[in-house]
Amino acid sequence: MYFPLGILVPRLRPWAAVASIGFHVSIGFFMGLTGFALTMVACDLIFLSRPLGEGVAFATRATARIERSLRERLRRPEKDACNTTARGAVENTG
Numbered sequence: 001m002y003f004p005l006g007i008l009v010p011r012l013r014p015w016a017a018v019a020s021i022g023f024h025v026s027i028g029f030f031m032g033l034t035g036f037a038l039t040m041v042a043c044d045l046i047f048l049s050r051p052l053g054e055g056v057a058f059a060t061r062a063t064a065r066i067e068r069s070l071r072e073r074l075r076r077p078e079k080d081a082c083n084t085t086a087r088g089a090v091e092n093t094g
Helices: 003-008 010-031 034-046 049-075 079-093
Strands: none
Touching: 003 010, 010 034
16 A cells, blocks of 8 residues: 555655565465565566665675675784784793
8 A cells, every 4th residue: 555655755665665575475475376476576676676786786895895804814913912922932931
């Protein structure tokens, strides 16, 4: 019932599409109408095409940033770890 309002207001479009997808997935699960549910979910995804593309691009950039950060951390040793072992060896001999 609120889906037309969600389609007409661009800011509500992602929320209306997500609610509609959830509704149709529950129909497919609880009522066993999987063909209908998948068809309607595919139609709902049309309304998310731009935000979905932006979300995928954001996730790709974030994943690349995290991987780059992890590679940098694994390459260089921790400064504190080296200093604590050297201090511990000096204190034990003294």
